[in-house]
Amino acid sequence: MAFRDLDVGVLRVFEAAGRLGSLTAAAEALGLSQPAVSYQIRRLEEELGVALFVRGHRGSRLSPAGETLYRAAAAAVRDVDAVVRDLRRQARSPVVRLFTDYGFASFWLMPRVAAFRRAQPGIEVHIVASPFVDTGPEGFVDASVLFGAAADFPPGARLLIPEQVFPVCAPGFLRRHGPLAEPSAIAAAPLLHLDSTPRPRWYGWRDWFAAFGIDRRHSGSDLALNTYPMVVQAMLAEQGVGLGWTGLVDGHLADGTLVRVGAPLVRPDRGYFLLRSADRHGPAAVLEDWILAAAEGDA
Structure with a gap:
């Protein structure tokens, strides 16, 4: 028997009702009418074939099946909301995430980063610092400044x-x-x-x-x-x-x-290296060029 995919839009209505313990409160929170919320929940229960709420005089509480679905729905809504916030923030201001160690972040970067922020007020810098510099994190940073020898890093790393x-x-x-x-x-x-x-x-x-x-x-x-x-x-x-x-x-x-x-x-063959991002035209490249220029100015 083939099952139709669940309408994910109704999960936000269900999550609000489960979190607030009241269809009326969920309606107020979502800006909907109470009958509209009741209809959405009833339609969801009919589609799943189980009761999601135990209704009583003091409101509605989740049934055992409702508790199971609520845990998944709450996590999904939370994750989606976090991504949406991040996307909106990036739309307002480009974000560059730079990974390095505590020493470089504290004593070289922090005294200088204010100058970069004045020169590039439209770019938001997130500094991700760690005591472990054997390898930088992959995927969630745009550039890295790491300590080691040239052989430790990919081609194109620049000695700072x-x-x-x-x-x-x-x-x-x-x-x-x-x-x-x-x-x-x-x-x-x-x-x-x-x-x-x-x-x-x-x-x-x-x-x-x-x-x-x-x-x-x-x-x-x-x-x-x-x-x-x-x-x-x-x-x-x-x-x-x-x-x-x-x-x-x-x-x-x-x-x-x-x-x-x-x-x-x-x-002279070892020290702090800048590992450059693949994007040579975005905000990460602007920060990397500034770091290189600042290091050359110190030399």
Whole structure:
């Protein structure tokens, strides 16, 4: 026996009646007459061959079959409404979703994004930040800025900031624990470690000390944190010496809240890369071109 597809328009009427527990209340909410809502519900029950409501003097409540259908109808109405809101918002203002890590979002992008918004007030920017940068999310972002080597990314990725890292700390910490002019002195100080992934793409303290022939391991005075903004906050709170990346700690060095206390390690083939979108003419391309220009201006 062939069944005719259900008229999905009646599901909104049914969802309102089930949610409000009253056909009259559903009619008021939908801007319909009470007889019109009653007719729609009765027609739906006849089509399904089951009673969806138990009617009484105090109103109507969902039957067991009605409860089952209501769960599906409520989810469907909720999902459709969310999509419609998103489509309407996009029609009002183009949206660009950019994925990156917490460090880049906090210390490079946020101080600059206000300038982009002034230059492009018609483009809405959504920043999607994560502590995990091994791979960016697929499908729901338009562009990504990720840390790694060129071989980690698809062809066409553009290097924004080559990796250059050096020890930094707060001036007050340096006064208490300094001088920290030599790697051996830094090795004796409390260190702040960025431990956000088991296989980091960036330099760590072991790499920095190895460059100077020092085998320095974690000590009881060290502190490990899983996001770079937390490392920076710990440095500002004079909790220890951290590694500073060019492009991320520049503002703190410029205003004197952090000071550089050691030599840099440089990997010109590794750093922050911009993974460009396929659309070279839409709002994502406008944001990507602006990011490239801003990075070139910093160089």
